[in-house]
Amino acid sequence: QKEVEQNSGPLSVPEGAIASLNCTYSDRGSQSFFWYRQYSGKSPELIMFIYSNGDKEDGRFTAQLNKASQYVSLLIRDSQPSDSATYLCAAFLSGGYNKLIFGAGTRLAVHP
Amino acid sequence: GAVVSQHPSRVICKSGTSVKIECRSLDFQATTMFWYRQFPKKSLMLMATSNEGSKATYEQGVEKDKFLINHASLTLSTLTVTSAHPEDSSFYICSAREAVASPLHFGNGTRLTVT
Numbered sequence: 593q594k595e596v597e598q599n600s601g602p603l604s605v606p607e608g609a610i611a612s613l614n615c616t617y618s619d620r621g622s623q624s625f626f627w628y629r630q631y632s633g634k635s636p637e638l639i640m641f642i643y644s645n646g647d648k649e650d651g652r653f654t655a656q657l658n659k660a661s662q663y664v665s666l667l668i669r670d671s672q673p674s675d676s677a678t679y680l681c682a683a684f685l686s687g688g689y690n691k692l693i694f695g696a697g698t699r700l701a702v703h704p
Numbered sequence: 705g706a707v708v709s710q711h712p713s714r715v716i717c718k719s720g721t722s723v724k725i726e727c728r729s730l731d732f733q734a735t736t737m738f739w740y741r742q743f744p745k746k747s748l749m750l751m752a753t754s755n756e757g758s759k760a761t762y763e764q765g766v767e768k769d770k771f772l773i774n775h776a777s778l779t780l781s782t783l784t785v786t787s788a789h790p791e792d793s794s795f796y797i798c799s800a801r802e803a804v805a806s807p808l809h810f811g812n813g814t815r816l817t818v819t
Contacts, residue, residue: 624805626808633815635797635811637810638809641807682808684805692750696747697747
C-alpha cells in the first residue's frame with residue numbers, strides 16, 4: 593500500500609511565527625509532490641508543488657524535498673490567522689499508476 | 705487559469721434515488737479527471753479515474769455499478785450515485801489536470817446528504 597503520512601495536529605503557532613509542516617511518503621519512485629490547503633467544508637486549493645531535491649520558495653511559503661529520506665515539508669513564514677486550515681501533502685505514485693495520493697492532513701491553528 | 709467547475713455544490717436526496725454530479729474544466733482540456741470522496745475529518749480518498757472516451761478506472765472497494773462515471777468530452781465528466789443510501793452521504797470532489805504529472809486542480813465539491 594503506497595502511503596503518504598502526516599501528523600494530524602493540531603499544530604498551534606502564534607501569529608508571525610514560522611509554521612513547519614512535515615510529510616513522509618512510502619513510494620520511493622514518486623517524483624512529484626504537492627501541498628494543498630483546505631479550509632473546513634471547502635475543497636483543496638494548491639499551495640505549492642516540488643519535483644526536485646532542495647528548497648522551493650514562493651512568497652511566504654517554502655517547500656522542501658529530500659528524496660533520499662522520502663520527506664517533504666512546507667514552511668510558512670510570518671503565519672497569519674488566515675493560514676489556519678488543514679494542509680494536505682500529496683504525491684503522484686510512480687510506475688504509471690497515474691494517481692495522486694493524499695496524506696490525512698495536518699491542522700494548523702495560528703492564534704493572534 | 706486551470707479552473708474546474710463542479711455542480712451542484714449541495715444536494716439532499718431521498719434514499720433509493722440517483723444523483724448526478726457534473727465536473728467541467730473551464731479553460732483547459734482534461735483527458736483525465738479524478739473523483740475523490742471525503743468523510744468528515746478524513747483525508748481525500750480517490751474513488752476513480754475518469755478517462756475521456758473510455759471506461760473509468762475504479763479504486764479497490766469502489767462499486768462501479770453504484771458510482772457511474774461518464775467522461776463524454778475533454779471538458780466534462782459526470783459522477784452518478786445510483787440508488788443512494790445514507791452511508792453515501794459525503795463530500796464528493798472532482799479534479800483535473802492540464803498535463804500528466806502537473807498539479808491537480810479541484811472543483812468546489814458537492815456535499816451529498818441522503819435521507
